Amino acid sequence: MGDVKLFRTWSSPFALRIVWALKLKGIEYETIYEDLANKSSLLLEYNPVYKKVPVLLHNGKPICESLVILEYIDETWNTSTRFLPEDPLDRATARFWAKFNDEKVMSSVFHAHVSQGVEQEEAKDVVLKHLNIVENLLTGKKFFSGETFGFLDLVFGWIANYLELLEETGGIQLVDKQRFPLISAWKENFCNIPVIKESWPDREKLITRFRLRREHFISSAEGK
Ligand SMILES: N[C@@H](CCC(=O)N[C@@H](CS)C(=O)NCC(=O)O)C(=O)O
Structure with a gap:
């Protein structure tokens, strides 16, 4: 399903949701740790509106906001256990x-x-x-x-x-x-x-x- 990167910090509870989701779905990904006191130009480029972690990069396309990312993961990798109910x-x-x-x-x-x-x-x-x-x-x-x-x-x-x-x-x-x-x-x-x-x-x-x-x-x- 392509290249997956996660921009996070070691402590963010919002980013941890995404770590759990990726692991539970068995998705391979690369982690990029951000220093929020000195945000990388990539983070600012990928999340110019909020400038926050987490950001998920899937095949070069950014997805921001942890709740949105969770739904994206659930819909994109939808063959294994689903997180959201069907109804x-x-x-x-x-x-x-x-x-x-x-x-x-x-x-x-x-x-x-x-x-x-x-x-x-x-x-x-x-x-x-x-x-x-x-x-x-x-x-x-x-x-x-x-x-x-x-x-x-x-x-x-x-x-x-x-x-x-x-x-x-x-x-x-x-x-x-x-x-x-x-x-x-x-x-x-x-x-x-x-x-x-x-x-x-x-x-x-x-x-x-x-x-x-x-x-x-x-x-x-x-x-x-
Ligand atoms: N609503 C956002 C909240 C994310 C958030 O607050 N991230 C914090 C780290 S825990 C952050 O990146 N803060 C940087 C800043 O506020 O400049 C989400 O669910 O992803």
Whole structure:
């Protein structure tokens, strides 16, 4: 199916979705690691609008935005297991929840991670409200789409690892087994998949990165 290249960073949770998808589909690809402090001219050429990773290059043609890339991979390499369901209503529903994850869940967690005091308490309430919605989505299911792994597991996958590191480095407690039993059970099922298990970035490196992220945001807010 041609030449596949992935522009990513070692830590991006959005890029990790694509790594998982490519590996699960058994697609050979080359990785190009970007330094976001000094973006390559190729990244700027291939993603001139957002200038972000991930970018997938397939036979020289760029595809940007992780959710778009996931769908592209699923449609292009469609002989093996499909990520998205066949039924149009189920597909639309999956896209709705993917958007909810990216626009609401992730952004509320990132905000709680870099805030302090009352602002952090308020931010935490917003995260918990979103996580309750995610918890309900998992009612009666092993994975987000049912018995088998699918598109939404790739989308919500960051919760299985990044979330606890953001909690640890942000001084907040969000997910525990009592409050979120279904997310906790899903997390275990998800992390047991070999491709997922083998692809997480180095834990200590991520902790250092998240500590720096929090310090950076707090000191810039204090400098205002
Ligand atoms: N909506 C984008 C988000 C990607 C994103 O935020 N990537 C970050 C790395 S985690 C990035 O490249 N940031 C560079 C920048 O903001 O300049 C997607 O789903 O692909």
